Amino acid sequence: MSQIQIAEIIEQISQEIEVDANGQAKASVRATARLAGVDDESIRKALKSSADLAPSKLAKELMLQGFETADLTEWKTKGIPDVAIAIILEYYAYEAGRYCTKQARLICRSFNTIGIRAWIQNKLGWTKPASNSETAMTQIQLLAAIAQQMAQQEQHLLQQQQQQTEILHRLKAVEVEQDRVNTPCGHKYSVVGFANLQGLEISVKEAGTKGKKASALCRKQGIEIERIHDPRFGQVGLYPESVLIEVFKAEQS
Template identity: 75%
Template sequence: MSQIEIAKIIEQISQEIQIDVNGQGKASVRATARLADVNDAGLLRNLRTAADKTHSKLVEKLIRKGFEPAEIWGWSESGIPDIAVATIIHYYGYEAGKRCTLQATLVCEAFESIGVRAWIQDKLGWTKPAAHSETAMTQIQLLAAIAQQMALQEQRLLEQQQQQTEILARIQAVEVEQERFNAPCGHKYSIVGFANLQGLEISRKEASTKGKKASALCRQQGIEIERIRDPRFGRVGLYPESVLIEVFKAEQN
């Protein structure tokens, strides 16, 4: 999964995040689960162990971050604070054992520089009121510029990879043709296969006759005949292109 795909996921959940006048963001349980690539019902059950005597490992981690159990239990209604969102994504990226997801790890990496709060602020257009004397870019604007630059770099990398793939395909095609040119007898075909390649119709009897002639020529020239399975004839021989050209040319004459 690329950063471009993650950006699409973020766009899909943009309606489920909010920000207050102080720039503190919140996301719904579903949006948080979508970011971490986990089931939202499972995440909710995990969070609601905050009301139990025995907490889940995720809830224990959130409590260590300073969140109260009662607060955690109520997030299904009030939304998950941005710092808790970051903690949850990190948990599913690195600490959830078998439940760890690659997407959560990648989202952590994407948010590593700007943080979840900065991302939500930028996503919803919130900026800290600047004094009249401030002329430099705000932190959010600077981070947004960095993120945009990273996206452009990734796009250029994808384009380069596509170009490399096309070049490799061309090289492979040239190598195949070069191999055919260098081979003393050219490619090998069955009698029917070569006839189809030439646009000729051939009966079973004619194929058998030509096969015998091709086999005789191969033996005369010391060429080994390769045998393959055929659904119609059982096993058929593969003959060098040069031999088949001679056989078919002789028949036409």
């Protein structure tokens, strides 16, 4: 899930999260389910099971943290408090087995840095009571700004990845061109340069083996082997294209 999609979810549930004058936050069952990446009925069933003889694993987790059965029942209509939201997200992030969701892990990771309460306060633009001269961004303005910022960050990342890909292609082309030498008897290449030109992957060991065979053919045909410095391998030989074609064909046959 991308940051853009997460921003869209946050904007969609903005009407279902709230923070009171004391800064205590809560969200509806539906909003909590959207954050966790599960359907709200799953959470409703878990909350309802707290009154059963065998409550669900999630209900047990909540009650172990000090919440009562009456609390869990009340949340279905009055909203889930911030502390409980954090427990629910952590459950679906790491403890729900095959029901764990990647979205819950991403959201939970964000909450771990600032806390669910601080996060909701921030998303809703809540601050301590301010003087009349102070102004604050409205909830919708803040959410829109955050969503736009996250989308811009993701777009910037995509552009960087595209630029890196283009740079790698250019470097490969430069490497091939650097390995090529114009001589009276035609183009000469190193083994690696020729392999790159052909779009072939070649290991250091394979390059060494092919280099020995190319050297043997050159000596047999009375062709002088030129050598150039290579930062990766030290001195490497340059062989006529015709010799390298013969070596590579022999390896493939």
